Amino acid sequence: MRSPWISFLALGVACGTSQATPTSTAGFKLQPFQIDLSSNLPRMLDLVRTTRLPAQSPYISTGSSAGISLGDLKALQDEWLTTFDWKKEEKSLNKFNHYTAQIEGLDIHFIHERSSSKDAIPLILLHGWPGSFLEFAPIINELTKTAKSASGKQISFDVIVPSLPGFAFSSAPPTNWTIDDSARVFNTLLKDVLGYESYAVFGTDWGSGVAYSMYDQFNTTVRAAHLAFLPFYPLNLEQLAAENITLSSLEGYEEANTKEWTSSGTGYFSEQTTKPNTIGLALYDSPVGQLAWIGEKFLNWSDPNAGHGPSVLSHNEILRSVSLYFLTETFASSVVIYAQNPHGFRSVYSKANNDAPLLFSAFKYNPGFWPPALVAKVGNLVYHKNHEFGGHFPGVDNPDALLADLRQIGDFWEVLP
Numbered sequence: 167m168r169s170p171w172i173s174f175l176a177l178g179v180a181c182g183t184s185q186a187t188p189t190s191t192a193g194f195k196l197q198p199f200q201i202d203l204s205s206n207l208p209r210m211l212d213l214v215r216t217t218r219l220p221a222q223s224p225y226i227s228t229g230s231s232a233g234i235s236l237g238d239l240k241a242l243q244d245e246w247l248t249t250f251d252w253k254k255e256e257k258s259l260n261k262f263n264h265y266t267a268q269i270e271g272l273d274i275h276f277i278h279e280r281s282s283s284k285d286a287i288p289l290i291l292l293h294g295w296p297g298s299f300l301e302f303a304p305i306i307n308e309l310t311k312t313a314k315s316a317s318g319k320q321i322s323f324d325v326i327v328p329s330l331p332g333f334a335f336s337s338a339p340p341t342n343w344t345i346d347d348s349a350r351v352f353n354t355l356l357k358d359v360l361g362y363e364s365y366a367v368f369g370t371d372w373g374s375g376v377a378y379s380m381y382d383q384f385n386t387t388v389r390a391a392h393l394a395f396l397p398f399y400p401l402n403l404e405q406l407a408a409e410n411i412t413l414s415s416l417e418g419y420e421e422a423n424t425k426e427w428t429s430s431g432t433g434y435f436s437e438q439t440t441k442p443n444t445i446g447l448a449l450y451d452s453p454v455g456q457l458a459w460i461g462e463k464f465l466n467w468s469d470p471n472a473g474h475g476p477s478v479l480s481h482n483e484i485l486r487s488v489s490l491y492f493l494t495e496t497f498a499s500s501v502v503i504y505a506q507n508p509h510g511f512r513s514v515y516s517k518a519n520n521d522a523p524l525l526f527s528a529f530k531y532n533p534g535f536w537p538p539a540l541v542a543k544v545g546n547l548v549y550h551k552n553h554e555f556g557g558h559f560p561g562v563d564n565p566d567a568l569l570a571d572l573r574q575i576g577d578f579w580e581v582l583p
């Protein structure tokens with residue numbers, strides 16, 4: 167996600183938390199779901215194999231500043247045909263419990279993993295673009311296990327990870343659809359389909375826009391919100407100074423990275439907001455084309471040490487994300503979210519209609535920067551942590567840190583009487 171000028175673009179007491187009880191879900195056609203994309207797989211691999219790339223880049227000396235490097239693209243193309251194995255990925259992803267439900271005429275795909283604890287906090291994790299439910303795969307099982315928060319409290323979660331409308335296995339929404347509509351559909355999913363009376367929400371990128379909308383619109387059911395991105399325009403240095411906000415050196419780096427984004431990283435944002443059909447159709451049948459367009463974002467928005475240390479954002483992870491887009495034929499419908507939400511970034515910082523706790527996790531290489539004083543303007547900020555490692559896809563780029571931060575929800579969780 168992001169904006170026109172900047173470009174891009176989850177219990178005092180856990181008791182009292184309602185348990186998921188099968189309610190009258192018949193109307194929602196709730197069904198188990200298994201991933202099987204084998205019919206498109208041979209064609210994808212043929213296309214990857216036969217796609218030619220030039221021997222030399224026309225912009226040979228520009229490094230990564232002109233977009234994905236030819237060397238990175240060729241290496242990824244080669245790995246797609248050699249080390250990468252979609253069938254293996256599919257098998258591992260099918261270990262999760264997947265479902266589909268029909269809400270407001272849309273098929274909504276989601277993973278639902280329950281904790282064995284009856285005090286588990288229901289938590290929905292919302293991805294963005296060019297992400298997917300895959301972004302949270304490394305932390306789903308861990309979240310369901312009972313573990314201690316910083317204050318020593320025993321915390322566990324029932325985890326729900328949907329695909330946004332238009333992404334992966336969720337239907338493409340009508341043209342006039344906005345993130346507020348997705349927010350309503352996900353509140354219905356948690357409340358009416360799964361039977362949770364209250365829950366926590368986490369979001370990043372467009373998912374943060376949906377999560378914030380849920381926090382704002384459904385203040386009796388959304389009783390904690392946690393974001394790693396904010397659907398408000400970041401401020402420039404002058405605007406921050408006018409707010410009397412001073413920056414640490416880490417924050418200074420993040421502010422500069424965001425500024426760099428503003429000046430040279432907004433091409434895709436503008437294209438997807440104004441001409442989504444052109445890029446959507448151009449890359450519809452081109453896996454290597456989608457790899458260049460999407461892979462560039464994974465590479466550029468992540469920690470330089472992605473794939474090492476706490477990060478599991480390897481080339482293999484990028485390839486399975488792009489494969490998911492290609493094999494589900496959803497690249498074109500995914501980019502439409504930009505055109506549908508030209509005001510995805512709000513310009514006026516105002517407080518949500520919700521007194522529930524708001525938590526925020528910042529990651530050094532995320533090209534979007536909001537110091538705590540700004541985040542506090544939009545909700546009841548109770549926790550803010552800035553991480554030296556990780557970027558725009560924290561669920562894969564620093565899963566350990568995101569997991570630890572998500573567990574902090576437990577320290578603040580209280581349901582309404």
Ligand SMILES: *[C@@H]1O[C@H](CO)[C@@H](O)[C@H](O)[C@H]1NC(C)=O
Pocket residue numbers: 230231232426427430431465466470
């Ligand atoms: C990301 O792209 C910007 C230009 O938009 C460039 O200055 C920067 O070096 C790139 N960073 C990485 C890690 O590729």
Ligand SMILES: *[C@@H]1O[C@H](CO)[C@@H](O)[C@H](O)[C@H]1NC(C)=O
Pocket residue numbers: 340341342343
């Ligand atoms: C959006 O479009 C759908 C069908 O395409 C229609 O039923 C609905 O009334 C429209 N909503 C608005 C707010 O225009």
Ligand SMILES: *[C@@H]1O[C@H](CO)[C@@H](O)[C@H](O)[C@H]1NC(C)=O
Pocket residue numbers: 408409410
């Ligand atoms: C910033 O500080 C100055 C000087 O103390 C004060 O006059 C001004 O009102 C402050 N601005 C904000 C937005 O708090």
Ligand SMILES: *[C@@H]1O[C@H](CO)[C@@H](O)[C@H](O)[C@H]1NC(C)=O
Pocket residue numbers: 385386519520521522
């Ligand atoms: C929910 O929002 C309404 C309308 O803004 C407000 O009156 C009410 O106090 C809010 N409730 C909670 C629990 O935040």
